[in-house]
Amino acid sequence: MSSGRLNLAVIVGSVREGRFGPVVANWFAAQAEQHGEFAVDVVDLAEADLPLALPPVPPAMDPDMARPAGMAGLTRRLEAADAVVVVTPDYNRSFPASLKAAIDWHYAEWRAKPVGFVGYSGASGGLLAIEQLRQVFNELQAHTVRDYVSFPRYYLQFSPEGELLQPEEPEGAAKVMLDQLLWWGSVLRDARRDRPYAASR
Numbered sequence: 001m002s003s004g005r006l007n008l009a010v011i012v013g014s015v016r017e018g019r020f021g022p023v024v025a026n027w028f029a030a031q032a033e034q035h036g037e038f039a040v041d042v043v044d045l046a047e048a049d050l051p052l053a054l055p056p057v058p059p060a061m062d063p064d065m066a067r068p069a070g071m072a073g074l075t076r077r078l079e080a081a082d083a084v085v086v087v088t089p090d091y092n093r094s095f096p097a098s099l100k101a102a103i104d105w106h107y108a109e110w111r112a113k114p115v116g117f118v119g120y121s122g123a124s125g126g127l128l129a130i131e132q133l134r135q136v137f138n139e140l141q142a143h144t145v146r147d148y149v150s151f152p153r154y155y156l157q158f159s160p161e162g163e164l165l166q167p168e169e170p171e172g173a174a175k176v177m178l179d180q181l182l183w184w185g186s187v188l189r190d191a192r193r194d195r196p197y198a199a200s201r
Contacts, residue, residue, distance in 0.1 A: 006185045008038040009081035013088040013099035015046040020120065020154060023162045025087040028118050028149065031174040032085075037182050041077055048074040050101040059107040067105060074102065078109035083116070083185035084142075085177075088129045090121035095129035103136060110140040112197040114184035116177045118149040125150030141197070143188070145180040149173045 010029050014021040025042055032038045049070025059065055067075060078084070088095045103110070115137050119126015127150060134144045149170055151157055158164060164171075191197075 005037055005039045006082040006182060006189065007080050008032055008040050008083050008085065008181070008185075009077055010040060010042045010085045011087060011099070011102070012042065012044040012046070013086055013102075014091075014096050015050075015098040016096070019046075019089075021087055021089065023158060024118055024120050024151065024154065026162065027158075027164065027170075028085060028087065028174060031171060032178060035175065035178045035182075038083075038178070041081070043074065043077050045074070045098050045102050048102070050074075050098055050105065052097060052101050054104055059105060071105060075106065075109065078106055081109075081113065082189045083114045083181045084110070085116045085118060085181070086133060087118045087120075088126055088133065090119070090124055090126050090129045093128045094132055099133075100136075103140070107140060110137060110142045112188050112192055113142050114181050114188060115142045115144045116148065116181050117144070118151075118174075120151035120154040122155075123152060125152035125154075143184055145177060145184060147173065147177045147180055149177060 010025050010032065012021045012025045022044065029040045029042050032040045049068045051068060055065060057065060086099065088099060117130040117133060119130045130148055137144050151170070157166070
C-alpha cells in the first residue's frame with residue numbers, strides 16, 4: 001500500500017437478506033480505485049458482530065471499552081481509515097439499524113475524518129438517510145463532505161450483472177465527491193499526525 005494514498009473505507013450499511021448494497025459499494029469502490037489516490041477497503045457490516053444493545057458506558061466516555069470479539073476487525077479497519085464513504089439505503093425514511101449500531105459502538109474512529117455518502121432507494125435515492133447521517137457524524141466530530149452520489153430507483157439503473165446502464169452522471173458525481181474526500185482526508189490526516197485532536201465531552 002502506497003504511503004501517499006489515503007486509506008478509504010467504503011462501508012456497506014445494509015445487512016438484510018437480499019440487500020443491494022454490495023452492488024452499489026463495489027461500483028463505488030471501483031470508481032475510487034480508478035481515481036488513483038485511494039487505497040480502498042470495502043467494509044461489509046454483515047461480517048461483523050454488531051449487537052444493538054450498547055454497554056452501560058458509551059464509547060465516547062470510555063475509549064478503552066471492550067467490544068465484542070467479532071467486532072475487532074471492523075474496529076481496526078475503521079481506525080486505519082483516513083476517509084469513509086457510507087453506502088446506505090432508505091429504510092422507512094431513515095438509515096439501517098446495523099449502520100447506527102456500527103456508528104454507536106465507535107467514537108474516536110470517526111473523529112476528525114471526512115465522510116461521504118452513496119445513497120440508493122426506490123424514490124429518494126437515499127437522500128433521507130444521508131441527511132440524518134450528516135447530523136449523526138457531526139455529533140461524532142467527523143466532517144461530512146458536501147457532495148454525494150444518489151441512485152433513485154436503483155433497480156432500473158443497474159444491469160443484472162451489476163453494471164450501470166448510464167454511468168456518465170454517477171461517475172461524474174463520484175469523481176466530485178472523491179476529490180473532496182481527498183482534500184479533506186489529506187489535510188485532516190496530517191493534522192491528526194501533527195496535532196492530535198483533543199475532544200471534550
